[in-house]
Amino acid sequence: MKAENTLGLVFFPAFDWAISPTHPEREERLLYTQDQIFEEGIQDIEGIEMFNPILATDQDIQRVHFCVPDVASRLTESHFISSGGAIKAAQIVMNKEVDKSFALVRPPGHHAQRMVYGDRGFCVINIEAVMVERMRQEFGPLRVAIIDSDCHHGDGTEDIYWNDKDTLFISFHQDGRTLYPGTGAIEDFGGPAAYGYNVNIPLPPHTGAEGFLYVLNNVVMPILDDYKPDIIINSAGQDNHYTDPITNMNFTAQGYAKLNQILNPDIAVLEGGYAIEGALPYTNLAIILAMAGLDYTDVREPDYDPEKLKQPRDITEYIKRVSEIVLDKWKNKEDEEVKKFKGVGIVARARQIYYDTDGILDDQTQHFKNCQGCSGFNWIQSRADRGESVLAITLPRDACARCIDEAYQMYKNPPTAYRMIYLQDKVADQYHSRRS
């Protein structure tokens, strides 16, 4: 058997790491996936190659996150490995060792936002973002599209790329009014420098394969055709599966395979998915085969019953309407941007972020300078309920001289007193922090 596309698998189940013994993110999570992959003889297929993760560095983490107080206190080895696994997956594609890659690593990352006080939604650091920023360092400027197919809204990735036009983020997910983390509304469409480049497609509970593929074909693919990314990444959560214990969708292994066949991502990175026995072995196998261009028609779950999983007509109609609204919004994004931001000097965004896993509440306000010469520098004023006040400043990759100057001024002489001050300088790829 020979793969049509060569595929690199970074399979790292971290069999000795768990958030806690009975937590969904535990040692057992990829055990049955490994059994299935091994029994199917995936590693013997010509064109499929296995790779070990490398370790991400502190610098890789600081390019994306403000860890409070610092990287060492917030991360365990497993986080350096799972983000390193994603980096490895990117490197083998960028170096043309393989056509495509899939990082089956844990813990996941798409709920990790820029500020990191702890673990939220099983995520501490955003492994895709750490990967993308490392890619940009190693391989130069890239237009990247991240398609988040996890059932939960990718609120972390949204936060990180909120104001970055070179990173298109599209998330389709179970409607935030019915599921953690509650965000992901259509109206959340990006910051002043990247309005329209954060696309949310909230879907009703019980959406089935028909609905997911409708959204893919009628919203995601047309947007990608417009955007013309250099790299497509699938943030491949598998909790849309009909057997997932913490969500309410009706997606299938066959559906996941078709999704990856149509989306045709360069890189897939595993996110959520906690039906570890009844779904993951089959969805992961389906994704592997689809990415490798191999026949996946015989992959099915033990209790698969297409009749039972048929999507009700009212849901189909609802999804069509949502799709229409989102696509319209994409087409009119330039006009909307002018209406929304013209003449506004600083765009403020106040939010409360709850760390469900660690029980921390962060009260923060983000400020984006609406600069004519660049994407504009931005700063976050943040205070966690059990922490100290923090100021975190970011200079975007395209920052103009004035923004650079202002950002460093703010770092040295903040307008009010903060206990911790950070500056993430993406122009010089430097990170500064100080305690005052």
Add this chain to the structure above:
Amino acid sequence: MIVGLDMGGTHVDAVLLKDGQIIETVKRTTIREDIFRSIWTTLEALLQDYDSSHIERIHLSTTVSTNAIVENKTEPVGMIIQAGPGVRNDFSPYGTANFYLSGYVDHRGIVVDGLKEEEIKQARQLYQEKGIGSCAIVTKFSTRNPKNELRIAHLLANDFDTITLGHRMSGKLNFPRRVATSYLNSAVSNTFHNFSHHIKNSLQQKGIEAPVFILKADGGTMNRETAEERPVETILSGPAASFMGMSSLLPTTDDAILLDIGGTTTDIFFLSDGVPLFQPLGAKIGEFKTLVRAIHSVSIGLGGDSNITIEDNKVVIGPERAGLPYALGGPRPTPSDAMIFLGLMDVPENGNKEKAKEAMTLLGTELSCSIEDVATLILTTMASTIKNKTDQLLKEINSKPVYTVKELLQGKKIVPKLVNMIGGPSQALAPFIEAVYNLPCYFPPNYGVANAIGAALAKPTMEITLHADTAQGTLTVPELGIYEKISTDYSLAEAKTRAMELLKESAISKGSSAETIESEITEESSFNMVQGFYTTGKNIRVKAQIKPGQLYRLRSNGYES
């Protein structure tokens, strides 16, 4: 006394050991068309002056199964396969005919969809019509639950001479390899049986009662009876014998590179703390990827008689064989000519040192450098070609996939401390190998019957895989055909104890003596199984093996043939 015999493609080597010393050796030319006669005449020659009643055991390394496969002289096999959902495999190159059953077992060994006995009747009828007398039964995840394979075998017990069951071949998960391995096992079964009976009868006629052990690809042995059940494990025992021979003649407990340099090829092996490395999944023979545990060996087309060409002003050696060295009247310059010219190798019988010089002159002219420089360049090139290959292999070995944080951060990497060599060109090449590797290099003074020594000293080996699922209350040890109930509080400690006991029992029943058995746990894990937020059981996995190695150390002063 122990008899060791290795049958290679060109020679049969035999050795007689007494109290760890070599007391007799014999080398005979292989009679390719009659493997049994090759072996028997060699044995007769070896034993003619000795009292055969003192023989304790006879160890044979034979190519009988390998040859049958490579030369396509195998029995037709009817495959009965239950593939279930998953990857769509094409198994048509394996069985003479394949019959696919519906139904399947999942990764936890749960029967999702039962066996349809009607289909088995159809398979029987199909194979009876075709006159196929051997079959192999393989179901997906049969290592987790062998019920279906056992049931099918029960239904067909009277219909086939040979039935191989997939789960007995290996405890590893890899369905396509299990299919290939089971197929080959049935396909060589008759050939091996004939050979085995020949040996047994001939020994009986001579009044020799010593048990016969057959060398396996993993460098261990199994008794003749076990070999009849699992003849596929005798494939590729040649490289295993060579590896065991080197390990016996040049013992070490370090990380090491082992090179068996012949006329046409160089075989490469590695030691990790003195312990052999195995192929990650199993041996590959021809186009067949199997689950047969095998010493990790790689053969490259580079040896004393390799062809030398000049490409882009560079010396290129091999991979083709040139024939005889130039000094022996061959057509082309070879590394042996360089060795002869430099005085590093004795001029062989019928050889001519002047011709070796002529060969160097030919190349020297082409490269416009002195003949001494050419000869040195050839041997340096030969050494660096080997090093490039071992570097590449080590890189692969050291980046083998790992699955735990601990292994990724602290996993053992092989860093060779020495190079052990064997074969005709070893002595001449050793200084060049030492220079390019910057490592000490060792070779034994005599190596003529090294493979036979390796076979003689090989220990019985065995590996078992225990899988316990306390949520379901089941325990399997596929290699031993065990599938039984356990209590819900079964623990990892119990599983380890059980694995060690089973291994010991089984080794004794297969001809090992209790005091020589050194068993060890090689892998162990225990996973909490959780449903919702409640622990429902434990998923326990244990691998245990009889440590591979030598029966005893060869007494170094003993080898004076």
